[in-house]
Amino acid sequence: MAGSGSPFRIRSKIWVEDPNGKVVFGLGRYRILEAVRRLGSLQAAAQELKMSYRAIWARVSATEERLGKPLLIREPQGSRLTPLGETLLKQFQRLLKIVETESDVVYKDLMAAYLDG
8 A cells, every 4th residue: 555665556547438338537538628627728738638639529529429418618719618527527536536545445455465475
């Protein structure tokens, strides 16, 4: 467990899928929306994330389609998040923190004694 002297850490990756197994939301989408929120545009977010505008637009568009709701408000001067987009950022961040904390506890209880020697 990080910070407990253990040489090992547990890591996990979480995302939300639709019934067909297609990504609805995960860390990549989180990073895109967070960059758009801070920078005010998809183009600026694409540059910062070193992705093409097309790739970012495809991910946002796919998520909006799978949710049936918009995440961005497109304006002539850029884009901003809808209330749903803002809420997804906040709630996903909370989810990540909970999963990380709980994973550390479970790792310590179930595996640390066997791996840490």
